[in-house]
Amino acid sequence: MKQNAPLSTEAVNPHTARLDKSSALQMARLFNAEDTNAARAVRQAAVAIAQAIECAAETFLAGHKIIFIGAGTSGRLGVLEAAECVPTFGTKPSQIIAIMAGGKKAVFRSVEGAEDNAAQGGKDLLAKAHKGDFVLGLAASGTTPYVLGALHAAQKAGCRTALVSCNPKADIRHASIFVYLPTGPEALSGSTRMKAGSATKMALNAITTGAMARAGKIYGNLMVDVQPTNQKLVRRAVRLISMIAQTDEQTARKLLNAAGKNVKTAIVMHRKKLTLPQAEALLKKHRGFLAEVLHDN
Secondary structure (H helix, E strand, O other): OOOOOOOOOOOOOHHHOOHHHOOHHHHHHHHHHHHHHHHHHHHHOHHHHHHHHHHHHHHHHOOOOEEEEEOHHHHHHHHHHHHHHHHHHOOOOOOEEEEEOOOOHHHHOOOOOHHHOHHHHHHHHHOOOOOOOEEEEEOOOOOOHHHHHHHHHHHHOOOEEEEEEOOOOOOOOOOOEEEEOOOOOOOOOOOOOOHHHHHHHHHHHHHHHHHHHHOOOOEOOEOOOOOOOOHHHHHHHHHHHHHHHOOOHHHHHHHHHHOOOOHHHHHHHHHHOOOHHHHHHHHHHOOOOHHHHHOOO
8 A cells, every 4th residue: 555545545536526506305315325325335344354253152152251441433333332242141240341542521422632642542441351252443444553462463363353444455464354345435525424333333243143143132123131230121030021922011020020130031931940050950961052942741
């Protein structure tokens, strides 16, 4: 790559060259037209995403951590992904984590220069990572020093690594998996919070959801490890129990309470006519895979 050659995400988009002269409706349509490229980019990265799913699942089942690390928009997307896994899949907050250039305060307000410090990226990563963990670097440009420094440190520490980027010429020297999302130039040149961010979020959704499916955190396409921590999620948990255990809502609610708010345990207790300890033991025997438990004779 030439020294001054623009990154693909920094190039000027010819389709939105007159953005400042456009009406609000024209802008809305232009943005949407460009956003369709995000889904297309994720589809083109399916093979690499599948590799990341397998790696994340193996890491999780082995008791190691999945770690997202990034700066700016990419880093914030990693924080969001890690946070969402806890209520959705019942993971421990320490199992899937995110590291943000500039620390927690950078989630809410930009910390200028934080992304340029490769050494700090390595230091922050090593404070959290251990051999066997899976580290996913998030950098739309594929050149962010903080992220590259973290991946280098991760690889040296015996972690498995991946880079999620929208740049075909990203620095992948320290990434075993390269999830390349070909989103092209942004509607607003360089603003990767737009379709590059959307594509990154879609890819991360696919990776975590796929990994948790492979790790026994779903049944069919149902989120049976949901944590019923609010009224909406309690209603969802009751519906799941009622559906899978084939019982009425009142019984499902009683089962949920009897099972210590654990959906899968409640289902097993009812379907297998087991006590709470017996249901928990059977789930543990099958590593939490509800389908295996329900077919265990």
